[in-house]
């Protein structure tokens with residue numbers, strides 16, 4: 614099986630790059646954490662990689678809006694590199710702040726309309742929310758490579774600007790019809806994605822259609838607000854000491870394994 618090489622992009626304020634590298638390596642990938650300035654000096658560095666991952670954190674201190682400055686850096690200096698990952702048969706994953714960057718870049722929302730159809734904005738309650746949430750995959754129709762075979766997950770969130778909003782109902786429907794609203798917040802153990810907005814705390818930020826993560830039309834580009842790299846070991850689970858038996862992996866692991874397996878198919 615081909616072993617994919619994962620470029621984990623760092624910027625000032627990134628704080629989840631080591632955990633994300635650990636998760637990909639546990640799943641069988643080779644990783645390198647590369648600072649955005651190194652790539653700007655030499656964009657050819659990216660040619661060796663099959664997966665681009667933007668990890669979580671507070672890139673550039675969330676100034677202007679979370680992910681805005683790193684997205685501008687990528688757009689202004691590394692547009693060709695981003696396009697290569699998006700257009701070729703490679704994968705792109707954005708986790709939390711990385712998801713925010715991908716949304717600002719517009720790569721996850723392309724194909725819906727000319728003007729920006731969706732964004733991530735401040736949580737409804739206006740505060741940083743740091744806790745575990747229940748999630749369900751919109752299984753019937755999503756093309757998302759990263760969510761293959763996953764029904765539901767229990768993962769931590771830690772964000773202030775995670776509310777998914779669309780320009781209008783038509784845009785929301787276009788994403789939904791294509792299965793691009795791939796990952797949703799649910800009530801405890803509901804196990805099923807629902808479009809009807811759930812109240813807090815099931816939906817932690819007020820996202821339309823309870824959206825926690827979306828993918829592009831091909832399913833190769835995916836962004837999510839929860840942190841799968843923070844649930845790799847079963848002992849990451851808040852109740853692990855009360856379980857009679859431990860599973861082999863935490864519930865976020867399958868996302869990284871799916872990315873690695875994609876290159877073995």
Ligand SMILES: NC(=O)CC[C@H](N)C(=O)O
Pocket residue numbers: 668669670671672675679708709710711741771772773774775
């Ligand atoms: N954990 C993260 O990546 C946080 C993202 C961003 N800094 C926010 O608060 O919304």
